[in-house]
Amino acid sequence: MRSPNLASQQQHRRHAGSISQRPDSKHVMFPGAVKSAFSYTMRFEQPSTYPALPTYRVVDQNGAVVDPDFVPDLSDEEVIKLYRDMLTVSIMDLIMFDAQRQGRLSFYMVSAGEEAVSVGTASALAKEDVVFCQYREQGVFKQRGFTLNDFMNQLFANQKDPGKGRNMPVHYGSRELNIHTISSPLATQLPQASGAAYALKIQRMQDPSIPPRVVAAYFGEGAASEGDFHAALNIAATRSCPVIFICRNNGYAISTPTLEQYRGDGIASRGLGYGIETIRVDGNDFWAVREVTKKARELALQDGGKPVLIEAMTYRVSHHSTSDDSFAYRARVEVEDWKRRDNPIARLRKWMEAKGCWDENKEKEARESIRRDVLKAFSEAEREKKPPVRTMFEDVYEHLTPDLRKQMKELKSQIERYPDEDTMTDRSLIIVTVLFVLILTALLTYCAVKYVRGVAAQSAEQPTHFGFETVTEGEKRERVAGVFTSVAESYDRMNDLMSFGWHRVWKDHFVASLNPGFSPLTSGPDPRGPQHILDIAGGTGDIAFRLLHTAHVVNGNPSVRVTISDINRAMLTVGRQRSASLPASQQAALTFVEANAEDLTKTRPLHPYPSASEPTSHDAQGKEEQAFFEPATATSEIPSNSVDLYTVAFGIRNFSNIPAALREAHRVLKPGGVFACLEFSKADKHPLFNALYKEWSFRAIPLIGQLVAADRDSYQYLVESIERFPSQEEFRDMIVDAGFVVAGQGYEDLTGGVAAIHKGMKPRA
Ligand SMILES: Cc1ncc(C[n+]2csc(CCOP(=O)(O)OP(=O)(O)O)c2C)c(N)n1
Numbered sequence: 001m002r003s004p005n006l007a008s009q010q011q012h013r014r015h016a017g018s019i020s021q022r023p024d025s026k027h028v029m030f031p032g033a034v035k036s037a038f039s040y041t042m043r044f045e046q047p048s049t050y051p052a053l054p055t056y057r058v059v060d061q062n063g064a065v066v067d068p069d070f071v072p073d074l075s076d077e078e079v080i081k082l083y084r085d086m087l088t089v090s091i092m093d094l095i096m097f098d099a100q101r102q103g104r105l106s107f108y109m110v111s112a113g114e115e116a117v118s119v120g121t122a123s124a125l126a127k128e129d130v131v132f133c134q135y136r137e138q139g140v141f142k143q144r145g146f147t148l149n150d151f152m153n154q155l156f157a158n159q160k161d162p163g164k165g166r167n168m169p170v171h172y173g174s175r176e177l178n179i180h181t182i183s184s185p186l187a188t189q190l191p192q193a194s195g196a197a198y199a200l201k202i203q204r205m206q207d208p209s210i211p212p213r214v215v216a217a218y219f220g221e222g223a224a225s226e227g228d229f230h231a232a233l234n235i236a237a238t239r240s241c242p243v244i245f246i247c248r249n250n251g252y253a254i255s256t257p258t259l260e261q262y263r264g265d266g267i268a269s270r271g272l273g274y275g276i277e278t279i280r281v282d283g284n285d286f287w288a289v290r291e292v293t294k295k296a297r298e299l300a301l302q303d304g305g306k307p308v309l310i311e312a313m314t315y316r317v318s319h320h321s322t323s324d325d326s327f328a329y330r331a332r333v334e335v336e337d338w339k340r341r342d343n344p345i346a347r348l349r350k351w352m353e354a355k356g357c358w359d360e361n362k363e364k365e366a367r368e369s370i371r372r373d374v375l376k377a378f379s380e381a382e383r384e385k386k387p388p389v390r391t392m393f394e395d396v397y398e399h400l401t402p403d404l405r406k407q408m409k410e411l412k413s414q415i416e417r418y419p420d421e422d423t424m425t426d427r428s429l430i431i432v433t434v435l436f437v438l439i440l441t442a443l444l445t446y447c448a449v450k451y452v453r454g455v456a457a458q459s460a461e462q463p464t465h466f467g468f469e470t471v472t473e474g475e476k477r478e479r480v481a482g483v484f485t486s487v488a489e490s491y492d493r494m495n496d497l498m499s500f501g502w503h504r505v506w507k508d509h510f511v512a513s514l515n516p517g518f519s520p521l522t523s524g525p526d527p528r529g530p531q532h533i534l535d536i537a538g539g540t541g542d543i544a545f546r547l548l549h550t551a552h553v554v555n556g557n558p559s560v561r562v563t564i565s566d567i568n569r570a571m572l573t574v575g576r577q578r579s580a581s582l583p584a585s586q587q588a589a590l591t592f593v594e595a596n597a598e599d600l601t602k603t604r605p606l607h608p609y610p611s612a613s614e615p616t617s618h619d620a621q622g623k624e625e626q627a628f629f630e631p632a633t634a635t636s637e638i639p640s641n642s643v644d645l646y647t648v649a650f651g652i653r654n655f656s657n658i659p660a661a662l663r664e665a666h667r668v669l670k671p672g673g674v675f676a677c678l679e680f681s682k683a684d685k686h687p688l689f690n691a692l693y694k695e696w697s698f699r700a701i702p703l704i705g706q707l708v709a710a711d712r713d714s715y716q717y718l719v720e721s722i723e724r725f726p727s728q729e730e731f732r733d734m735i736v737d738a739g740f741v742v743a744g745q746g747y748e749d750l751t752g753g754v755a756a757i758h759k760g761m762k763p764r765a
């Protein structure tokens with residue numbers, strides 16, 4: 001039934017709309033424009049002649065208050081709670097981004113740089129208000145009470161996820177917290193928000209005892225290009241709906257910068273076009289976004305309800321998502337500049353420190369406890385069971401449709417064949433493994449048959465390549481560098497070919513056996529002291545990233561740093577590029593140096609990113625990028641007795657003078673420090689396996705190198721260098737000769753000796 005209140009309002013509007021053009025009027029009285037004066041000069045309005053709408057600020061980049069009327073309305077405890085919300089989101093983001101890279105969840109989206117927009121605005125809303133998000137507003141969820149377990153259960157799609165695992169990660173929702181579930185198609189939430197606000201308004205008209213509520217609708221500036229945005233604003237304006245539209249203008253819509261997204265004055269100017277009260281605010285200023293949202297809520301509830309638009313200016317520091325590499329379309333320096341100069345978390349922290357309610361110790365403590373909490377929720381959610389398979393058919397329709405019924409029947413018959421849902425995956429795994437082994441056997445048999453048919457007869461006269469050539473040390477160094485430049489880009493592919501994919505397992509085992517970040521031999525009670533690891537010939541970062549992850553994440557020891565050294569600059573550049581996908585804390589713990597492992601007194605650093613204290617102008621941007629790719633001229637030394645752990649994986653066989661490199665390793669290691677080497681070795685303990693393995697290496701790999709990388713020679717060299725590398729026992733003796741002590745036989749064979757791990761310790765004085 002229509003309420004009398006609503007009916008009289010609608011009637012009033014109809015009368016107000018009946019206007020007519022009066023004779024001699026100075027103003028337009030056409031029904032479509034009632035406040036316009038007649039003009040007698042023809043002039044098109046030019047947007048460029050209008051000044052850009054201002055951006056409201058309360059606190060500047062140094063944390064100093066710049067709005068003289070600002071009076072903080074929160075107690076110290078309340079501000080600290082909100083600051084911790086921002087920190088929590090940023091720490092969770094780093095961990096989850098990293099976890100996606102390890103394949104532990106399928107997808108993630110980071111909100112780095114935008115924490116103030118989400119937490120600040122949410123803090124000014126009421127619990128009863130209704131919220132629609134886009135996808136980068138984890139701060140809104142956190143502020144309203146979404147727990148770390150809630151986040152993790154959704155991300156891991158486990159049985160505790162209220163969506164029962166049917167949504168992509170980051171598509172959170174919470175009925176209890178009045179937050180509608182996020183949906184992927186951009187801007188669909190906006191007309192829904194206007195509709196919901198209209199419903200709230202009508203609800204209150206019908207029952208004024210209901211407390212006033214608003215709707216908050218979040219979206220990106222890219223989403224504002226969708227038709228839905230315009231429909232939503234117009235309907236909200238004409239129906240006077242109490243909705244606050246909150247635009248996060250972060251400069252990008254995936255790879256599309258705002259310059260290509262619109263030509264007008266941002267998103268704010270559009271609000272005015274729709275007759276909506278609008279403000280533009282510094283989105284990296286927590287206090288400013290909170291203040292404007294407080295006021296916007298007040299306005300939205302005035303005069304029976306009306307929409308308000310907030311455009312929060314910020315910067316997307318992160319890649320768009322885990323599926324994006326933003327350095328393909330924007331300069332690293334641009335990102336580094338924003339990170340360092342205008343970080344919303346650092347800005348609020350400076351304000352809190354100036355007020356005296358925060359300090360370095362509290363910061364450290366907060367970060368550590370949040371990290372622990374995130375990891376705890378992470379591992380609980382990861383271990384949790386998945387929802388029952390049948391739930392995938394439920395909840396969409398009240399009664400199953402014939403199609404769904406058919407699909408369910410098919411699935412049921414599968415489950416009957418594999419009664420236990422869990423073993424079904426196990427069985428699939430077994431089938432895949434068996435197939436893999438069969439293919440492998442067929443391939444090896446083919447090689448063996450060719451071998452028997454006489455290919456072997458020719459092998460004595462086979463021309464040797466420089467892997468077997470006798471060349472000078474200098475020549476070898478140059479040629480090796482050439483080989484690796486050729487394979488730098490296809491490095492993983494090359495390793496996969498050489499080892500049948502096993503190199504990944506070996507590397508994981510190698511790093512696990514070293515357990516970086518945890519040293520029971522430290523003098524203090526905590527075995528997680530600082531460690532300096534030197535990863536030699538580690539240009540692509542393969543080992544270093546694993547070492548850092550184990551140290552920082554698994555062992556919770558952030559004071560471990562890794563220097564990656566390589567003779568080949570191209571390799572280092574590949575590694576440096578790859579490291580961009582690591583969490584910022586891990587990137588900060590990495591140093592890249594160009595060096596010859598036989599003489600670590602002269603290393604040339606790959607130009608580091610500018611440090612936080614080093615101001616950089618945009619003019620300097622080009623120079624910095626250039627410096628990054630060009631060799632630094634200054635050299636520095638890795639001092640004696642300075643390294644805790646020296647690693648070299650699949651590199652030592654290429655050294656021109658292995659004994660000299662071992663002596664150099666001994667020099668740089670601290671007494672008690674460990675030398676650890678992973679290298680292809682001799683699989684000669686099982687003759688048949690050895691024959692097949694050699695056939696594979698010498699015949700198949702160079703051929704595949706030719707096909708995959710159009711470079712037979714480089715791959716030929718790689719297999720020959722393996723062949724020339726000393727046996728496990730000989731290499732162990734070389735390690736001992738360099739001054740190390742070894743335990744037991746001094747090495748561990750992997751996969752029948754195809755590879756081996758050698759370790760030695762520099763004796764304590
Ligand atoms: C209707 C629609 N078109 C395209 C996409 C693909 N898409 C996902 S996110 C995105 C960029 C959105 O940018 P913006 O709204 O500025 O938000 P931001 O990612 O910057 O936070 C695009 C184009 C989509 N999800 N839905």
Ligand SMILES: [Mg+2]
Pocket residue numbers: 220221222248249250251252253254316
């Ligand atoms: Mg955007």
